[in-house]
Each structure stands twice: as structure tokens, then as C-alpha cells.
Amino acid sequence: MGSIKVVGLGPGDFGYITMESWELMQGAENLYLRTAKHPTVPMLAERGISFTTYDSFYEEAEDFAHLYQRIADDLIAKVQSGMDIVYAVPGSPMVAEKTVVLLREKAAGLAGRADEVKLDILPGMSFVEVLYGKLGIDPIDGLTIIDAEDFASLPVDMPTGLVVTQVYNRQIASDAKLSLMEVLPDEYPVTYIHKLGMPDESIREIPLYELDRQPDIDYLTSLYIRPYPKKPEFDITPLQDIIKTLREPGGCPWDIAQTHESIRRNLIEETYEVLEAIDLEDYDLLCEELGDLLMQVVFHARMAEEAGEFSMQDVVEGVTEKLVRRHPHVFGDLQAADAGSALISWEAVKKEEKKERKSLLDGVPKDLPALMAAQKLQGKAAKAGFDWEAPEPVWDKIHEELAELKEAVAEGDAGHIAEELGDVLFTIVNLARFLKADSEMALLGCNQKFRSRFSFVEQKVREQGGSWQDFTLAQLDEYWNEAKRRQGKPIQ
Numbered sequence: 001m002g003s004i005k006v007v008g009l010g011p012g013d014f015g016y017i018t019m020e021s022w023e024l025m026q027g028a029e030n031l032y033l034r035t036a037k038h039p040t041v042p043m044l045a046e047r048g049i050s051f052t053t054y055d056s057f058y059e060e061a062e063d064f065a066h067l068y069q070r071i072a073d074d075l076i077a078k079v080q081s082g083m084d085i086v087y088a089v090p091g092s093p094m095v096a097e098k099t100v101v102l103l104r105e106k107a108a109g110l111a112g113r114a115d116e117v118k119l120d121i122l123p124g125m126s127f128v129e130v131l132y133g134k135l136g137i138d139p140i141d142g143l144t145i146i147d148a149e150d151f152a153s154l155p156v157d158m159p160t161g162l163v164v165t166q167v168y169n170r171q172i173a174s175d176a177k178l179s180l181m182e183v184l185p186d187e188y189p190v191t192y193i194h195k196l197g198m199p200d201e202s203i204r205e206i207p208l209y210e211l212d213r214q215p216d217i218d219y220l221t222s223l224y225i226r227p228y229p230k231k232p233e234f235d236i237t238p239l240q241d242i243i244k245t246l247r248e249p250g251g252c253p254w255d256i257a258q259t260h261e262s263i264r265r266n267l268i269e270e271t272y273e274v275l276e277a278i279d280l281e282d283y284d285l286l287c288e289e290l291g292d293l294l295m296q297v298v299f300h301a302r303m304a305e306e307a308g309e310f311s312m313q314d315v316v317e318g319v320t321e322k323l324v325r326r327h328p329h330v331f332g333d334l335q336a337a338d339a340g341s342a343l344i345s346w347e348a349v350k351k352e353e354k355k356e357r358k359s360l361l362d363g364v365p366k367d368l369p370a371l372m373a374a375q376k377l378q379g380k381a382a383k384a385g386f387d388w389e390a391p392e393p394v395w396d397k398i399h400e401e402l403a404e405l406k407e408a409v410a411e412g413d414a415g416h417i418a419e420e421l422g423d424v425l426f427t428i429v430n431l432a433r434f435l436k437a438d439s440e441m442a443l444l445g446c447n448q449k450f451r452s453r454f455s456f457v458e459q460k461v462r463e464q465g466g467s468w469q470d471f472t473l474a475q476l477d478e479y480w481n482e483a484k485r486r487q488g489k490p491i492q
Contacts, residue, residue: 001079001080001082001115001116001117001118002078002079002080002081002082002083002084002085002117002118003079003084003085003117003118003119003120004075004079004085004086004087004103004107004117004118004119004120005024005085005086005087005120005121005122006086006087006088006089006093006100006103006119006120006121006122007020007021007024007025007086007087007088007089007093007122007124008021008088008089008090008091008092008093008122008123008124008125008126009021009033009038009040009041009088009089009090009091009124010040010091010092010124010125010126011091011125011126011127011129011130011196011197012038012039012040012127012130012195012196012197012198012201012220013039013040013197013198014039014040014043016125016130016197017040017124017125018122018123018124018125020122021088021122021124024086024122025044025049025051025086025088026047026049028049028085028086029084030052030078030083030084030085030086031049031050031051031052031085031086031088032051032052032053032054032075032085032086032087032088033051033052033053033054033087033088033089034053034054034071034087034088034089034090034099035053035054035055035058035090035219036053036055037055037219038090039195039198039220051088054071054074057070057071057074063149064098064147064149065149068098068099068102069102071099071102072099072102072103072106073106075087075099075103076103076106076107076110076117079117079118080115080117087099087103091124091125091126091127091128092123092124092125092126092128093121093122093123093124094121094123094124094126095126095127095128095145096126096145096146096147096165096166098147100121103119104119104121107119127165127196127197127222128143128145128163130196130197131163131193131196131222131224134196134203135191135203135224137161137224141160141161142159142160142161143160143161143162143163144160144161144162144163145162145163145165146162146163146164146165147164147165147166148164148165148166148167148168148172148173148175148176149166149172159227160227161224161225161226161227162223162224162225163222163223163224164176164222164223164224164225165222166219166222167217167221167222167223168217168218168219168221169217169218170212170217173211173212173214173217173221174211174212176211176223177208177209177211177212180208180211180225181208181209183228184208184225184228185208186207186208186209187207187208187209188207188208188225188228189205189206189207189208189226190205190206190207190208190211190223190224190225191203191204191205191223191224191225191226192204192205192206192211192214192221192223193221193222193223193224194214194216194217194218194220194221194222195220196220196222198220202216211223236294236298236312239294239295239298240298240302240312243255243295243298243299243302244302247302247303247306255299258299258303259303260300260303260304263296263299263300266296267293267296267300268367270289270292270293270295270296271293273289273292273293274286274289274290274292274293275444276289277289279444279448297312297315298312301314301315329341360380360381360383360384361377361380361381364376364377364380369440370425371425371429371439371440371443372439372440374425374426374429374430374439375429375432375433375438375439375440378429378430378433379433382433388430388434390434391431391434391435394427394430394431394434395431397427397430398424398427398428398431401420401423401424401427402424404420404423405417405420405421405423405424407420408420449487452483452487453480453483453484453487454483456479456480456482456483456486457476457479457480457483460479460482461476461479
């Protein structure tokens, strides 16, 4: 059984070939080169060294993957026939050399068998060592080296500098450019390297979009792309660490004393402050209020983690998994042509997840604001078919409930009055649903309108230098009507 010794031809200059590799090539009975397209190959011929190349395989291969596979298969077959081979590759055998990777895999697969192959890979100097010196790169900072054909396996968030080898021609350069443009700006500076380590080497910086326009692209072309400074990714850890410190012994006595129940109201208040910022269209305030709301979420998750119930990571993973499950039309095989179809899909998955719910009305939180809860309860009942078909009967129901309220008022029974008033409000919410209006938002808008108009009346009272008692209701009404006329304009 024969053997393979793999040596490197160095990065270009003849002097970069190691003495051990040179002696092996001098004494080789069967010297095979992956390609004769390397600056040292003419020097081998000048020194009387005979060799065979695989350049003919390049012309016949449909792509580089098949080419490298065929070269490796041919070498293994020759060794199994009894040949001792010295196989020489450009640069170092251990740096960005696919045929050597394949040879190692094949030799490992044949180990222990009758037709096993003895493989010996000698160390050599690659173009990377020359590159370090030319570009002032310290590999301790990290460096990724890939073949130009391997962009598909390149991680998007690669934190290191990138060396791209074997940019053979303009087509490969174009493919590399398009791949890089998916993660880098079109104008990002790229170091174009040609004939590295040779007397006529060229190292120049070009914008990425000009990569495939270079006049000297050939088998001696490589690229270096320095690390792309990205914006810091979202990280909730600092907030988690602060809450943890506040809750630990030696932290804040108030924070340590809190429970889920004791800060329940805080969560509600922060939610409404977020809503107010949205209504005001104040995005600086919205950013601040969302932070306060997030702090409440982290605080509750921290208390749960201390009790061994769940962690903030569980919260994030849970909602992420739920979003994926409930969007099978995005992450699965279902189709949703519009928002309505997407909502139906969402509800179907949600129903499947919530099998423990016995009533159609389950899932409406008992602590929702009353108007919002009423609209949700009515919506769930409507899905079961318990609903009017048109808004006209709802108007009749409102008049009916108002009449019953008047009767209760006439009776003077406070409990009955409250009950009938609730019926009126519930029916009005039903009307809002038929009119495609959100009753909660409608009343919120009314509250804001009242606040604005009343503030105008207050301002007028202050401007007159009096107190409320100094003005008649007719005078105050006039200010109110003026506010109505000015509605939508800033109060001067």
C-alpha cells in the first residue's frame, strides 16, 4: 500500500518553501501538483523536477466542489494501487486547502481497513503569515479565513476580520461582492490583495462595490475585510443585574420588601403611562415609559426566580416560542392572504393551546378596565353566535335599558340604580362594537377632550384674577363654549 505526503508551495516566492518540502519534492518519484498556476512552479521546472498537475481536471469540473472531490478521489485511488505520492498545494496544506481536508476525511474513513491510506501532512508557510506582516494584523485578535466558494457558510454576525482566498475570476469576485453586500455597506472598504509576497504584489483598498471591476483578478487574488463595527445588540442584562443587586442583602430595603402583590398597582400605573405617551405622540416620553414598564417585568421575573418558579430567560423563550407557534402562516406551511386570515390562524392555534378553558368567556382577565372587559366578553359571545345581526336592535335595547334606569331612579334604590346603570353602559359598549369603535379608547378620548376644555376654563378664571365662586355658571359656560370652538388649537 502506498502513501501520500502533502507539502506546501508557499505563498508565492520560492524562498518561502520549507527545506523539508523542497527535499521531498526533489526526491519524489511521483510528484503531483494541484495546479501549475503558482509562481514557484516554473522554478521547479527550471531545477529539473518532474511533476504532474491536475489542471486538466479544472477544465472538466462543473464547479470547485466537484473538482476538489475528484482530485482527492484520484489521489486515494493511486495510493491504493501502491503508489507513493508527494502532493504539493499552493500555500500551506493546512490553510484554506479543500483537497487536503477531503484527503484527511477519506484517510480517516479507511483507517484500520486493508485498503487504508497513510497520509502525512507537512507544515508549510501560507500567504496568511505574509499577510500578517503586510497589513499589520495580529491573529490573536481573531481572523476568519474562507475560500471564495464558501460564503454560504459565513456567519452573519462574524466578529473577526475576514480573509477570502482563491478569488479566481471576475464571476467569483462578483458572487463574493454580492454576498458581502448582504451584511456590509456597499462603500465598505475592502483590501484587495494580488500576488502577495511577490516582487510585483499589489495591496490596495477599494470600496466593496468595485470588487469585480478590478483589472487584475486571477488565481493570485485574495481579499481582507476588517471587522465591521456594528451597533451594540440589545442586552437586558444590565437591568437584570441592577434589580438583582437591589433585591439582594445589602440592597434597597424597599425593593427587598416587595412581592408580586405589593407592586401589582405599579404595573398597571406604568402601563397607563405608556398609553398616555402613545396618545401624546411623545416618543421621548414613550421610550422612558417603556423602560419603566420593562423594569416592572424584570422585577416580577426576578422575584419569581428567587422563588424558584421561572426566570427572565424563561419569559423571553416562552413568548418567542408562542409567537412562532401562533404564526404558522409565517414560520410554517399555512397561508394567510390578509390580516383577517392571519387573525383566524392565530385564534385557531390559541384555542388549541388553551384546551383547559371550559367556557367561551375564559381568558378575559377579571382586572381589565370595565369597558374593555365588556367589549371582550361581547366579542367572545358573538363568535359563538350569541349576538344581534345588525345595530338597529342595539339602539332599541339602549332605550329599553334607559327606561329601566329611570324606573330605578324613581324607586330610589341605590343598588338597583347601579345595576341598571351598568346595563346601560354594557349595551352602549355593544353598540360601539357594532360601530367598529373601541369603547375604551372612545371614553379615553372624551376624557382628554374634557381635560383640555376644563383647563381652558381654569386658565380664563386665573386670568380674571378671581376664584370659581366669583363666576356664574353662565359665565363659565361661555368659557366652555369658547374652548369647544378652539378645540384642536393650543390654548394661549
